[in-house]
Amino acid sequence: MTTASHPPASQSATQARSETRSEAPPSPSPVLETRNLTKAFGGLVAVDDVSFSLQAGELLALIGPNGAGKSTCFNMLMGQLAPTRGAVWLKGENITGMNPRKVWRKGVGRTFQITATYASMTVGENVQMALMSHHHRILSIRPRAHRLYRDEALALLEMVGMADQAERHCAVLAYGDLKRLELAIALAHDPAVLLMDEPTAGMAPRERIRLMQLTAEIVENRGVSVLFTEHDMDVVFAHSHRIMVLNRGQLIAEGNAEAIRNDPRVQEVYLGGGTVFAQEDAADA
């Protein structure tokens, strides 16, 4: 996929310029940066020339109506999808086209919209599993796995307020607890970047606030940069440092809560169709 960062010569001037820029590593200050990220499925362009950067210690929200391309964008960042064009840089390194495992090793953690945990293990083991992977112990057949990295796992669980549940069977957890567990797992390898796909989907309003407060604390305490997608505007406006709006694959606005609220294009996309409320209802249902 290295060719993806070399768009054909017939591209517009801005793209040509950005191409020359992407030859050299971008300035080291952004932790994560995308350049002209594009994904086309056949004729349909799901993500169209998206460039943004995530600064250290930033809590950045990516919003947009259904089908705007948020998930596609996420999947390209994590390596599940290879971009048609454009590049992803992490801490000055081009990680475009790397597989999810490698991206993770480079320091990107993620949570899923529908939680993905190991149902047959305890809460603690779920976190230990990530730690074992981080320490390259996956193929080891020597020691007893349930004792490996136990303290570190407990510390991570402590951070998300779940240390007291470390012995519980993961399959019996409440949904909110699963979300917090996923957060602990995602932090296991001390990532520079955390990608959270709809972190509060399916949660009760009070739980949503709790989870986002927790995320904010983690950003503050551990210096992690977080990029998250979200449907709930209250969550977005209350907790993010900066917001990007994606519509039909294109970034149409970027700024703080105030700026986004007042952006006429955003209002048109969201309020014009009344989709904000419709989607919130859907998410709550």
Place this chain on the structure above:
Amino acid sequence: MGLFIAQLITGLANAGALFMVASGLSLIFGVTRIVNFAHGSFYMLGAYIGYTLMQVLPGAVGFWGAILLAGIAVGVIGMLVEILVLRPVYRAPELFQLVATFGVILVVADLTLMIWGPEDLLGPRAPGLRGVIRIMGEPVPKYDIALLVITPIVALLLWYLIARTRVGVLVRAATQDREMVGALGVNQAWLFTGVFALGCGLAGLGGALQLPKGGADLLMDFNILTAVFVVVVIGGMGSLPGAYLAAVIISVVNVFGVTYLPQSTLVLIFVVMVLVLMIRPYGLFGRPEVAGEHGQVGEPEKPIRPAGTQVRLLVAAGIATLAALPLYGSSFSQVLATDILIFCLFAASLHFLMGLSGLVSFGHAAYFGGGAYVAALIVTHSNSPMELAFVLAPIGAGLGALIIGWVCLRLTGVYFAMLTLAFAQLLWSLVFQWGEVTGGDDGLVNIWPADWLNDTTVFFYLALILCIGGILAMRHVAHSPFGYALRAGRDSDRRAEATGINVKRVQWLGFGFAGMMAGLAGGLFVFSKGSVFPNEMEIARSFDALIVVFLGGVKTLAGGVVGAATFKGLEEVITRFEYWRLILGLLIIFVVIVMPEGIVGTARKWAERAGWLRGEETRKRKAREEAA
């Protein structure tokens, strides 16, 4: 040219019965997700019932009426089986139902023997359709022409049923998304029953229709099974057009194979199957399985823990009792214990694979038999010492498993299972056919251990050490990070990949390890029996292990060993009775219904409920309190 056309007609005529049986199996799988091993038994019943009816009903009307009635009768039998045997276990873990259908095979086999007797029955001729007509000078039996017409009619009727009626809408909906049918306000249970009955009826129809081309015999249930599975898999599981096309392809390829490659009769269809699956992993008209589509039925597994001191002491006491066997047991008891130990190791190796990684292999005997053959071949052809052959058995089997696993792991779920079956059959055919090297089905004989081991008691100790050692080693691995990684890949492929775990590689190594352990069991087997035959690689042997693993409890650590020891022991007693298959079949069905989580899983549940297992119970109660 005339010959070519005649051959084509033969192939198309042969496709008839095959299509009917396969379409039934495909339909049942598509809607209920049951892999119906007993489908061949319904085919056999169709033939026998059709035969009997043809004796009673006169003339052409009687003949064709008998075929139709046989189909209906088998459909009704299928319905009863579904209601009595399968309905209670729909909530059981993935593929568990196939164990129940295996029990049905045994029961049907013995009942058929009881009712119709042991002799082969020659199928009656179709009235008015005896003899041939000439097409371009080549003789073509009239009944072949009849089949040529009937099969597409049945296929079209089925297509109409599925594509144009409300029932068909529901069936299609259920094939796509089972939950949705519930949402449509349809009684899912009766839909399943209906589809199962229809599928069995089609098998019965196929069995009755082939009567004029052959007859009814007691081996036809197993004899058609592999071909039907191959057709369903090539066509794409759940796809009727796929089943038709695949039946035609297989039959026609076979006809030409017979003429131009007469030696190929054993391997041809499996080669076709492997080729198709390499190019189209989900068959010609199949669609990829959605992850967890039918895996997440039943409760998730409990977390595992290494045994505590108390349990360890008990295990040690048990092993000590076993080790003292030569002190109080007869020589034969040691032979029997050796047999059981070897089977336990074999079953445990499959259980390791299934339980930890969730990969279901339908061809695990390839590695058991493979290990046995590696050892036997080395002894026979290179005069190597037994010790070397013994060491190379697990290594050879493990390498074989790595190669086959590498190919099979491109697929998942049932398709993975089917591909493992295809490779096991290929390997079996190789061993069976390559007489100069492997001895064919006359096997390799006089493979005895070295003198120092050639004593029942000494060999028993070797088996004891290696089998218990192997089983403990697998348990050890289950508790290691590698074992955890296997479970992680099974529980959530997404999460594992997103935390740096290469799931495919972990599964691949797990597959190789399981194969190696099976090979160790195979190595022990060949030296305990002194000979090895292709039987040890057969589908039946793979099923043996599969059945006991399910019966023991897939989602428990001890399930494989417990299931193997229990059933091997029971078999030892039951096979002394005349109708032992009936007894064993009923017993299996009984266990399936009463213990849907296997012997160990269900026993643990009972023990928890009764409060005997404190650790689990308190953890659970605590969990409930916290949840409340």
Place this chain on the structure above:
Amino acid sequence: MKRKTFLKTLMGAAVAVTMAPFAATAQDGPIIVGEINHYKRMAAFAGPYKMGIELALEEINAAGGVMGRPLEFIFRDDQGEPGEAVKIAEELMTRDGAVMITGTILSNVGLAISSLAGEKGYVYLASEPLADSLVWASGNDYTFRLRSSTYMQAAMLAEEAAASGATKFATIAPNYAYGKDAVAAFKEVLTELNPDVEFVAEQWPALFKIDAGAEVQAIERAKPDAIYNVTFGTDLAKLVREGGDRGLFDGRTVYGLLSGEPEYLDPLGDEAPEGWVVTGFPWYDLEDGPDGAFVKAYQERYDDYPRLGSIVGYMTVQSIAAALERAGSTETDAIREAFKGLEVASAMGDITFRAIDHQATMGAYVGTTALRDGKGVMVDWEYKYGGDYLPSDEKVMELRPGN
């Protein structure tokens, strides 16, 4: 985890209780012989065989038994599995007090038991399995075989085929060891007798999975003068039907190995082929001589007619009784020595267990098939003595490296 322990204990206990050594058989109790067969898997064959054994046992015991002791058989089902058969053989010999083992139809099971017998020093009389290797390539000091082997029966047919003068032959045989041996032996003997013969087609259908229409087309395509058939059971029924319909057998002589045995001929009913030269068992025409006497006794004892298996079962008991009498002991070595060169006045006349390769000289009936009262029978048959259809002694020594 807990249950594993429980199980181990249980298993230990069960083994301890059930497998406790039985009291050694008393010297004046019955002499026990272990009989292992595929009673379930090959019920149609093993059933009549067992009836033949029981008839012979009743007669012998009514006449005072062997060495003054009654003779008793323990019948065990091996499910057609060699591994299972080996286990059962051990049980019969070490627990049940059997003095020797007999039985099996399937060659692979016979070979497995033979291998065990050679290793552990048990006498094994292979009653029905046909594989040549049982007494030749894999032969051992403890294994004897009663029935005329694949080679012998194929040689009988090859002799007939050579006499017919046909030169272009097609063969069809199930794709497994028996089929391959049968074709190889037929080709070997026929080529020796008539070097001009040519084999224009060799068909190998999978056992019990024949695609008869296609096989018939393939044979027809090669335009042979004569056909050598080794298929049996359902394969034979399908071949006969398709071949008959399509005119494959018109103007061609078919040489059918075992095709004349009631086991295979009777299920064909009125569609039994006519004019085939076959080996088989024409019990319906046996009146005089020991075979006639056997048929009469059998039909009196059972409401059934004998199959080939029945007379083999009967002769198995006769052979064992004769060996025991000759040995004068139930010790393994004595029995084994007694079998070598043993002469038995059997239901098929006098036979000898050859010392050179332990093969009995039991023969076979060779005749031509015909229809009689809507049933297939053998006519113009002749009993051929097995001793005349074995290779020379030098050849046998070569074939049997164990010697």
